[in-house]
Amino acid sequence: MKEYDFKSIEKKWQDRWEKARSFHAEDFKGKKYYVLEMFPYPSGRLHMGHVRNYSIGDVVARFMWKKGYNVLHPIGWDALGLPAENAAIQHGIEPKKWTYDNIAHMRKQLKSLGITYDWDREIATCDPMYYKWNQWFFLKMYQLGLAYRKEEWVNWCPKCNTVLANEQVKEGKCWRCGTPVEQRKLKQWFLKIRDYADELLEGHKELEGKWPERVLVMQKNWIGRSEGAEIDFPVVGLEKKIRVFTTRLDTIYGATYLVLSSEHPFVEDLVRGTPKEEEILKWCQEKIKEKRFSREEEPEKEGIFTGRYAINPFSREQIPIWIANYVLMEYGTGAVMAVPAHDQRDFEFARKYNLPIKVVIVPEDGDIELPLKQAYEEKGILINSAGFTGLRSEEAIKRMIALAEDRQFGNKAVNYRIRDWGISRQRYWGTPIPIVYCEKCGVVPVPEEKLPVTLPKDVKFTGEGNPLETSETFVNTTCPKCGGHARRETDTMDTFFDSSWYYLRYTDPENLSSPFDRQKAEYWAPPDIYIGGVEHAILHLIYARFFTKFIRDLKLIGFSEPFPRLLTQGMVIKDGKKMSKSLGNIVEPDEMIEKYGADAVRLFILFAAPPERDLDWSDAGIEGAYRFVKKIWSLFQRNLDLMQQDLKPDLSPEAIQIRKITHRTIKKVTEEIHDRMHFNTAIAALMEFYNALNENEERLRSTASGRGALREALFAMLHLISPFTPHLAEEIWEEAGKEGFISRAPWPSYDEKLLEEERITVVVQINGKVRDRVEVGKDEPEESIKERVLSLERVKKFIEGKKIVKFIYVPGKIVSIHIK
RNA sequence: GCGAAAGUGGCGGAAUUGGCAGACGCGCUGGACUUAGGAUCCAGUGGGGAAACCCGUGGGGGUUCGAGUCCCCCCUUUCGCACCA
Incomplete structure (x- = not known):
């Protein structure tokens, strides 16, 4: 029997795939599938996170090839960036040379993993022909x-x-x-990017259910849209107005002072000529400095009174104007109306500086405890608010905005947290x-x-x-x-500019006259699946969405969302911690491939956890995967003779049991890959399949029908496992006398008829506890089952002397008896 | 503080729609083969119990014939945001 020599096998097939350009994507050729993984920064060497990312993508790509799709599975290099330059500073190596050397090494590593890239479409963002289009x-x-x-x-x-x-x-x-x-x-x-803020939010609707919830939430928070109103407060004694933004216009009758950011451009005009001018300006300078250069998380709230007053346009009250460090210049208008009773920050500030606290909102049901211990920030019913008293917050806001717009001292406004x-x-x-x-x-x-x-x-x-x-x-x-x-x-x-549109360049990587051809881009893009780390949730992914909308507005493409389906893979960790140099717990992909082969490494990394979860690297685990690969190899080796023969599976009793398992496994693996992308359970199903074949091997080989069924099973196994351990699959395929590449041979289909069970074992529960099981016919009526169940010895024992309150039969699943 | 996700054997993880909890793998225990075993193969493996059985999915309550799964409250962990008016 031939030894499992993964080194020569893996090299052999990597060379053959490359020579035959097996995974070359041809434009406009049938139904397409575009699978994309986040391209790597060429740091020098792959880490396990890359291996995981690209293994996941490769299973999808290989599966889709076998499903008959024209697959685009490209790779490139996010090749511009600081480390190259730091290498130049520290070691005197030219950034370009450093980068391309790294690319060469990492390209070799990717090839040694047997990933199905279309190397004809490789791009590097440091290539002037790429950044020209930036x-x-x-x-x-x-x-x-x-x-x-x-x-x-x-x-x-x-x-x-x-x-x-x-x-x-x-x-x-x-x-x-x-x-x-x-x-x-x-x-x-x-x-x-702010011009697209609303559309970036709007676009999330299209992505719901197709992107991880948390990525959408993170983006939503990042964009931070809030609806409210802008209101002008005239300054007493000056021909000036201070504009504030508020989401709680309903609390305006409780505004007892006004606060400007220390960076507000209006501060100078406001204090000019007043006795405290110098003091205030100096104070502001200090606060700006503190804010910009101190690393303190959240400094104590501090403020200074300007000596000026503003008029509340609703109540006509005069309220003092303060400057404080807790008002941000970069959000809203850089000025706020302070409502201490209904805003915790204002509340704290008011207490510190003895400013009045005026309650204008009460809960709809019940009272408000006075004096306030903290701000009441909920919505409710207005009090002490002139003509608005008695209204609910929502209604009051609407009417107040209408009034402000009517009298032209304010308007409805939307603010965003996201900056350009x-x-x-x-x-x-x-x-x-x-x-x-x-x-x-x-x-x-x-x-x-x-x-x-x-x-x-x-x-x-x-x-x-x-x-x-x-x-x-x-x-x-x-x-x-x-x-x-x-x-x-x-x-x-x-x-991040470079990576915002690279997925489009892959569709037409050599175009000299435009960033890409519209027809080609629209044939391939957007990618059907995008796979990468969640750390880019609000960096790359928001920039790329913005770019896509901009490129659409240039009329270069017709779609608005770059990545209709996103899979965020978890980190690869070791001993519960992130792999890092300082912890000394880094596992080098090269060493693992050297020791166990690419097939075993891929198999383990896909088996150890579902893609979106963190994956704990385990030395014992990779051993197990390697063991399985060897067992599979030997199973095929023992049965190569059958695989080489022309045997047809039949429906005889010797064949049927294993054939049912075969077809169920085909269904299971297909669904796990295609519908759920849970490769760990797909692999588990293959292991179970192996166990079944291994157990029945001898018996099956002893009859003609059994041999036919085993042959069918072996080929099914070979196809099903080929996306995970492609080199091994190719080698056996060839040894079985098959032409071409199994990687491009059709994925097996299952026969519905072989999935059906004539007799099903269902569990009998009495008061929720499993007491027995019974074999029932597929279409056996409930009456017949009830009769049989109630005559079972074990069941009789439990129901003796008790009253049957309920008898439930869920067809094919369970019998549940409730007794008293 | 706000938001999100998660919590299942010794470990990684299964259980897809409310229907046998712990698939599959690792580890462990025992055995076979062996000069040897860190190779390979076979058997066992949630806890308690001699057994019948009982108990078990972070904790507490609830809905249901039936809950890891649904509802309410709480705890813990991880991640994200954090004076956003």
């Missing part, structure tokens, strides 16, 4: 006013020496290196922003025909400042408009 999209955005430049407080990571988008700050720290983020005021390029996407990065290894600054003409976009603006080679990586600024040839240029001297923009794009 620049092209940027110019389109610029033309449409979606890309703009402004000076703004931005998140600055002192370690990465660059700006971060809000989405890239996690708990006040850099998403990449964990360094606490500082704030800097810089002139930056922004994309108007800042894409400028002060680093080298990114897509140059195609803009020049001309002394005469100002900001001038690089004309389309001059793209790409490529990264220069004459740069110095010192670790200080943006390396691009050290390139004379890059920085100095001529103005496309006037031909005079101009300087290039040296900021590069956030790399």
Whole structure:
């Protein structure tokens, strides 16, 4: 019997697949299926998370190929980004070389796993032919006013020496290196993702049930839409109004003071010429500094009275204007009406500074306890609110907005938490922003025909400042408009720009005249399934959704959602902890493949947990998977003779039992892969199938009918297991004398007739406890079953002397007797 | 604090629509083969009990002939957001 020599088998079939271009996706050829996994950053080597991600995708791709689909399963490299540049600073290696070396190694690793990529469509975002189209999209955005430049407080990571988008700050720290983020005021390029905020929310409806609930919730919270009203408060003694945003206009009669953010541009005008001008401005400067540079989570609420008063447009009351550190400039209007009785923050502040607390809302049922111990934030019935007293909150808000709009001191308004996407990065290894600054003409976009603006080679990586600024040839240029001297923009794009549309480039990766061809894109895209880590829930996935809508508005595609179905895989952990260098618990894919082979590694990683759950890597577990692979191998080896013969399965008694198992397994595995993507249970079903074959092997081989049934079972097993252990399957396929690749041979179908059972064992429960079981006919009437059940010895024993209250028969499932 | 998800043997996990809890695998125990076993094969394996049986899906209550699954309350863990007016 031939040994299971996975090393030579795996190499052999990887070479053959490559040579035959077995998984090449051809445009416009029949019904398509596009399976996409998040492309990797070429950090140098694959980690187990990658192995898991790509194994999951590969099972789907292989399954769909066998189901007769024209499958697009591409791979590429998210190849721009900081680590390449840091390597240049630390080791003097050119970012390009570092990146391409890493890609070469990781490509080899992916091939050693036997993943079915269409290597003809491989892309790398650092290729000027790729990032050219980043620049092209940027110019389109610029033309449409979606890309703009402004000076703004931005998140600055002192370690990465660059700006971060809000989405890239996690708990006040850099998403990449964990360094606490500082704030800097810089002139930056922004994309108007806010213009799409409503549509991004609206689009969730389409994704419900197809994306994990929590990803949708996270995005929804991130966008943070809230409906309310904006109201003007005139300032006493000044021709000025302060505009506030509130979601609780119904509480306006309880507004006892007004608060501005210390960064509010109106502060200066407000205090000009007042005795405390200097003191207040100084105080504000201090607070801004604290806020921008301190790492404290939530500072104590502090405020200062401006000496000015505003008029509540509803009550006509004069209320003091304060400045406080708990009001954010970046949300709403940067000013709020404070209602201490009904807002906990205002309540705390009012208590601290002895400001009046006025109750204007009471619960619909019952009273409110006075004095308040905390703010009553629920909705309810209005009191002390002039003509609005007695109304419920919802109704009051409606009427108050109507009044404000009528009298023109306010209007209905919607606010979003999401900020525009800042894409400028002060680093080298990114897509140059195609803009020049001309002394005469100002900001001038690089004309389309001059793209790409490529990264220069004459740069110095010192670790200080943006390396691009050290390139004379890059920085100095001529103005496309006037031909005079101009300087290039040296900021590069956030790399999330690159990954926002890469899934479209795969559909037409070599296009020189446009980012992609519309026909091709619409044939393939959007991907039917997108698989990746949940860590991109609000980064990549929200940017890509925004881009897709923008690209649709450019009329380059007709759909609005990039990823109609999303599978977020869990992390691969070890001993309950994330694998990390510092914990020393990293499992290297290469070592595992070397020791157990790619087939066993794939099998284990898919078997150990369903995809969306975290997976605990277990050395004993991989041993078990390896053992199973060897057992399967040996089962096939023992029965190769049958597989080589031309035997037909029949319906004789010797054949039928195993044939039923075969067909049930086909059904089960098909459904687990296709409907649920629960590969662990698919593999469990295959193990059970193996156990059944192994147990009955001898008996089956002893009769002609048995041999026919066993042969059918073996081929079914081979097909069913081929997406998981493709190399082994190919090898046996060939040894069985079959032509071509099993990877491209049709998936087996099951015979409904063989799934039916004539006799079914049902459980007999008495008062909810299993007491016996009984074999019933498929269509046996309840009366007949009742009679038989009640005459069973064990049943008689339990019901003796008791009264049968209820007798329930659920056909094919259970008999339930209730006695008293 | 707010939001979401999860909690099942020694472990990873099954149980898809309310119908035999613990499939499958790991580990463990015993046995066979063996000079040897960390290879392979066979048997057993939720807890208690000699057995009949009883108890068991984080805890407590409820609905139901029947609940891991549905409803209410609570606990724990993980994740996300966190002065968002």
